[in-house]
Amino acid sequence: MINEQLLNPKSIVVIGGSDDVQKPGGKVLKNLIDGNFKGNLYVANPKMEEVQGVPSYKDLKKLPQTDLAIIAIAAKFCASTIKLLAEEKNTRAFIILSAGFSEENEEGEKLEKEIVEIVNSVGGSLIGPNCVGVLNSNYNGVFTTPIPSLDPKGCDFISGSGATAVFIMESGVPKGLSFSSVYSVGNSAQMGVEEILKYMDESFDPETSSKVKLLYIENIDKPEMLLKHASSLIRKGCKIVAIKSGSSEAGSRAASSHTGALASPDVAVDALLKKAGIVRCKGRDELVTVASIFMHPELKGKNIAVITHAGGPAVMLTDSLSNNGLDVPHIEGPKADALLEKLYGGSSVANPIDFLATGTAQQLGDIIDACENDFDNVDAMAVIFGSPGLFPVYDVYDLLHEKMKQCKKPIYPILPSIVNVKDEIEHFLAKGRINFPDEVVFGDALTKVYNTSKPQAEKIEMPEVDKEAIRKIIDGAENGYLSPEQLHALMDAAGIDRAKEGVADTEDEIAALAKEIGFPLVMKVVGPVHKSDVGGVTLNVKDEETVRSEFRRMMQIKDTYAVMLAQMLKGTEVFIGAKREDKFGHMVLCGLGGIFIEVLKDVKASLAPIAKQEAHEMIQGLKSYGIIKGVRGQEAVNEDKFADAITRVAALMKVAPEIFEMDLNPLLGNKDAVVAVDARIRIEK
Structure with missing residues (x-):
């Protein structure tokens, strides 16, 4: 799909190029000129012979052979123009900036499909339509600003929205985040986020390729492709951060099972991104902050030293880190005492390490050296240093830059004074550094990075x-x-342990079945969906007389056509469910069972198939994990058996994709076993 003509064209024509730089055709041309495109640059404009100093062709047939066409004309003219370029000018790459296609109406959708067929017929590449373009080190093929200075070690950025791409760059560039390439895929007529990521995976070079990928996704049309290539890139040493918009519950379908109610399409998205090892963000600032963290050395442990000359931000950062799974460990001992002697009176090294508003660059250097060399319970440093604007702080930021080069432990600069010391911060960023201006946004992002699992095997x-x-x-x-x-x-075929049980529709049969299974028993109606709600469950039945009387009562309940008997087992109620989600395959969920699933809605989800380790991570990620481990004398659930049951449900889904929904609720778990006592499976072929 992606070819050399798109990546590194020797010639570009702007179809609809204009002298008016407030129009897409004029602005993209200006950006190409300002970016010093090294190849041949042409314009196609039926009214002009020269546009912005570039030769313009009134008749497209007279245009020289051209690798790449950037198109900014009315949608209705695009197909015929692309056909001529593809067949007569050997053009093999197309970027359509124009709108008016599938995003607008059916007629536009037909036009879009026609264009894709033309481009595919010559093995060409198509970006768009309805996009802002492509930006890489070879050309500025976008009609927007800002145009960041491009760095091979910067981020590759793929966006499903042109405007959002602009806003994300506007958020990142002032903080020092650099970019390697930008792809605005628009309507993704031929290539979407998944295809671009696939190309980046298949062409990845550990020496030259960017190691950080940013994604803004509006639709995941090919989840398997995204999962395969994102996880592959991460296994190769890349980091990926994404926003997937459209997560509201308004899009969830009504469903009759617990699993269906809990497993919204966004749960599938979450499960997919987690399985791939992608850090999922909710907003632009968070996305940029996570990407900026990725540009620093990897955090290897959970212990953070908060180094500050201002109390408030340090407290807020400590709260953010501590509340989300990272530690700000207490620092003490002879080496801590030695460090304290180098600081002004009133300073503290307990962590946060507060060296006061009067703290100097020399003192900051002493603190960083101690955290790097003396304190084994520190894995990284967050340095908060702003200014009231009384004097320049170039020396502090120069020292910070040098220490970041020397230290093996990550150092994250939090420089909040973006007005008072604007010049000093720009001086710091010019060295290739990045600033985290907000300590809480940084702390939340760092914990999100740390808590994101590695990709699936x-x-x-x-x-x-x-x-x-x-x-x-x-x-x-x-x-x-x-x-x-x-x-x-x-x-039984899937190897999922279940309680001994049976079903009968006559009183004598139910009595014989009770003797066969053995007391105590559970009795449940067969027919009604929510058995408890209609009085269709009786627990701890201990004799035949009760079996008979309860059978007679239950058979009077509406929609009941039989009664099920099962062993009365003891244990903690847990839950496993599965649901088929369009394009994603099957989600498998787990959590506490019984009524707790409705009240707590504390579930973890993944996509089938599921490895044993991943099943353990699902269980351990539950807020109710303490109950599963056993609390205050309560017997623990056998976690290994619980995890095995999860993997078996996932394996069942792969063999039987016709299963639309499945509930095992509850399973009873104790230290010896996890046994399903109630199950429902719905087939949709």
Whole structure:
């Protein structure tokens, strides 16, 4: 899809180029000229022979052979123009800035498809339409500003929104964040975020390629492609941060199961990004801050020294770090005492290390040296240094720059005084440094980076399941909920432990079944969806007389056609569910079970297949994990058995993709076993 003509064209024509730099065709031309494009530059404009000093062709047929066309004309003229360029001018790369395509109406969508067919027929590359363009070290093919100075070690940035791309660059550039390339994919007619990322993965060179990728995503059309290539890049040493917009619950479908209600499309997005190892952000400042953290050495541990000359920001940063899983450890001992002697009276080295508003560059250097060499319980340093504007602080920032070059531990500069010492900060940024002006935004972003899991393994080892038996059950089932007999057979084939149980629709049968399973028992109606709500569950049944009387009562409940008996087991109620989500495959969820799932909504999700380690991470990520581990004498749930059941449900989904929703709620977990006592599976072929 991406070709050399798009990446490094020897010639570019701006179709619709203009002298009016307030129009896209005029501004993109100006940006190309200002960026000193080294190849041949042309304009196609039917009314002019020269535009901004560049030769203009009134008749497109007279245009020389051209690698790349940047198009800024009305949508209705684009297809015929591209056809001529592709067939007669050997043009193999196209950037369509124009709007008026699939984002507008059906007619525009047809036009867009026609253009894609033309470009594909010659093996060409197409960016857009409805985009701001492409920016790389070879040319400034965008009609917007700012145009950041490009650095091969900067960020690669792919955006589904042109305006958002501009706003993100506007947020990042003043802080010192550098860019290597920018792709605004617009309507993604031929190539979207996924395809660009795929190219970056397949062409990745550890010596020359950027190691940081920023993504702004509006639609994930190819989740498997995104997962494969994002996780591959991260395994190669890259870092990826993304915003995926459109996460509101308004788009969630109504569903009849617990899993369906909890597993909104955004949960699938979250699970996908987590599985890939991508840090997910909610806003532009957070995205830029995470990207800026990625430009520093990797944080290897969770202990942060907060070095400050101002109390308030240090307290707020400490709160942010401590509340989100990082530590600001207490510093004490002879080496701490030695450091304190080098500081002014009233300073503190306990951490935060406060060297007062009068602190000097020399003292900051002494503190950084001690954190680097003397304090083993420090993994990184956050340095807060602003100014009331009384005197210049060039010496402080120069020292900070030098220490950042020398130290192995990451040092994060938090320079809040963007007005009082604007010149000094610009001097610092000119050295290739980045500023984090807000300590809480930085602290929240750093914890998010630290808490993001590594990507999934390239090959996931799934548990053994009886594929032949599973397929036989699924192939023989009709759409809708499986019968108890089908359910039991399916769970047995998947190796999911379940309670001894059976179903009967006559009183004598239920009595015989009770003797076979053994007391105590649970009785549940078969038919109604929410059994508890209709009085369709009776616990701890200990004798045949109760079995018979409860059977008679339950059979009177609306929609009931049978009664199920099961072993009365003891343990903590937990939950595993699965749901098929369009394009993403199956989400698998876990959490506390029973009524807690509705009240707490404390679940973790991942996409099938799921490795054992990932299942453990899901369980350990629950807010209720303390209950699962056992608390105040309560027996713990066997976490290994719980994780095994999660991986088996995920394996079942891969063998039986026709399963639309599945609830195991509850499973009863104790120190020896995790056993499903109720299950529902809905098939949609």
